Amino acid sequence: DAMVIQNPRYQVTQFGKPVTLSCSQTLNHNVMYWYQQKSSQAPKLLFHYYDKDFNNEADTPDNFQSRRPNTSFCFLDIRSPGLGDAAMYLCATSVRTGVPGELFFGEGSRLTVL
Amino acid sequence: GNSVTQMEGPVTLSEEAFLTINCTYTATGYPSLFWYVQYPGEGLQLLLKATKADDKGSNKGFEATYRKETTSFHLEKGSVQVSDSAVYFCALRVNFGNEKLTFGTGTRLTIIP
Numbered sequence: 249d250a251m252v253i254q255n256p257r258y259q260v261t262q263f264g265k266p267v268t269l270s271c272s273q274t275l276n277h278n279v280m281y282w283y284q285q286k287s288s289q290a291p292k293l294l295f296h297y298y299d300k301d302f303n304n305e306a307d308t309p310d311n312f313q314s315r316r317p318n319t320s321f322c323f324l325d326i327r328s329p330g331l332g333d334a335a336m337y338l339c340a341t342s343v344r345t346g347v348p349g350e351l352f353f354g355e356g357s358r359l360t361v362l
Numbered sequence: 363g364n365s366v367t368q369m370e371g372p373v374t375l376s377e378e379a380f381l382t383i384n385c386t387y388t389a390t391g392y393p394s395l396f397w398y399v400q401y402p403g404e405g406l407q408l409l410l411k412a413t414k415a416d417d418k419g420s421n422k423g424f425e426a427t428y429r430k431e432t433t434s435f436h437l438e439k440g441s442v443q444v445s446d447s448a449v450y451f452c453a454l455r456v457n458f459g460n461e462k463l464t465f466g467t468g469t470r471l472t473i474i475p
Binding site for chain 2: 252254279281288289290291293296298303338340342344347348349350351352353354355356358
């Protein structure tokens with residue numbers, strides 16, 4: 249059974265029209281992440297939550313926002329999508345322990361901007 | 363800082379060939395090391411991991427050994443299949459308190475029958 253679920257899998261929007269992508273998890277992990285992955289590139293971390301503590305990467309544009317209303321859900325809001333925001337958006341979770349463990353990824357949400 | 367250097371792709375091999383994808387790292391602290399695989403249009407799946415020096419991670423015929431002395435974590439498979447065609451990412455995560463996963467650039471592998 250899928251443990252990190254992203255919706256929608258495919259999202260088409262118009263230039264400047266706000267978009268929200270969602271992520272839910274059944275793992276009860278305390279850390280949740282949003283990554284942006286453009287074609288043929290490695291994933292790039294946008295931000296992450298440790299519980300409710302929000303951590304923004306220094307180079308994440310203000311156009312990207314996130315919400316985590318509870319342990320299970322996390323949302324990525326793109327306020328005014330530009331053509332350069334077309335990408336795969338990956339949600340991931342992990343648990344903070346003494347030994348650094350793996351991240352668990354969802355299937356991704358592919359965003360197309362027209 | 364932390365970084366991962368991964369063998370440039372793309373790599374094309376014939377079915378049943380031996381595979382090596384090189385990965386080296388630099389890290390502050392004592393990292394855990396990972397190989398992730400990404401099939402077309404999908405998210406990342408953990409392929410294998412190692413959390414301390416000399417550990418060998420293995421899964422689906424793939425292996426990688428955590429070599430602290432050479433700061434390496436090379437991925438190997440003795441006989442590749444067409445179904446192994448994917449993009450492979452080497453990654454690290456350092457000690458407690460740093461949540462980030464640092465990725466290499468990825469290596470696209472294509473296996474031809």
